[in-house]
Amino acid sequence: MKRVMGLSFFVCLSINLSGCNNQNVAASTEQASSAAIASQSTKQLTSQIKQYDGPFGLAASISREELVHTFGFTPSKTSATLLQGTPPKPSNLFTEYSVIVSKKSGLCKIVAYTPELEFNDNGDQIKERTDSIAETLAVKYSKGKHYKYVKGSYTEPEFWAMAAKEDQAVYAYVWEESALSKIDPNLGFLSVEVASYGDYKTGQVKVIYQYKNMDDCVKESKESQADNL
Incomplete structure (x- = not known):
């Protein structure tokens, strides 16, 4: 009798486990199906985001309206031609972005900033960050020309941070139009440089893409300023 009961127990256990396994398989199948749908939805959403083939998915001459309504840039309160956004x-590499745009010829300049970082008296850390970004840009645009010098009285290496705070230090890489034309015929200037020094021994690195229609933006900005006088 005990053997029969034992056999019955194992049969019931086997049936219950089989039912659980079926439920687990069904749950796993449902989870996999949901994940596949979510992945497909993400791909579709990504493909729907409009992009250009220029830096950060932008390009020369994009209209102000498109930058605001399609890409979500917001006008600056300090300049009629300046917009900020993502x-x-x-x-x-960067956390802040701004663009210069004219009503006549659209986007003419892109500026991107790294997060702020601290550096020592010689500026080693922020110089290294600038070098690293320049090397990354060189993969696409070839090697830029390196400029590094200090103006004024802070000529000793250990006073570089003070020179930077006083806007007397230059540490930059520059690409001229002739080197850029093969990559983007609309791009007239590219640079990566130490900037926005802010507090002593604290700064950012910025990269600037300037297009050949920059003159229109400069003209419009001056006209806007003149209207306020």
């Missing part, structure tokens, strides 16, 4: 293809 481009369609942001880089993990």
Whole structure:
């Protein structure tokens, strides 16, 4: 009798486990299906985001209206031609983006800033960050020309941070139009440089993409300023 009961117990246990396994398989199948749908939705959403083939998914001559309504840039209170926002293809090297745009010829300049970082008296850390970004840009645009000098009285290396605070230090890489034309015929100037020094021994690195229609933006900005006088 005990053997029969024992056999019955194992049969019931086997049936219950089989039912649980069926439920687990069904749950796993449902989870996999949901994940596949979510992945497909993400791909579709990504493909729907409009992008250009220029820096950060932008390009020369994009209209102010498109920058605001499609990409979500917001006008600056300090300048009629300045917009701030996040481009369609942001880089993990930068956290702040701004563009200069004219009503006549659209986008003419892109500026991106790294997070703030601290550096020593010689500026080693921020110089190294600038070098690293310049090397990354060189993969696409070839090697830029390096400029490094200090103006004024802070000529000793250990006074570089003070020179930077007083806007007397230059540490930059520059690409001229002739080197850029093969990559983007609309791009007239590219640079990566130490900037926005702020507090002593604290600064950012910025990259500037300037297009050949920059003159229109400069003209419109001056006209806007003149209207306020």
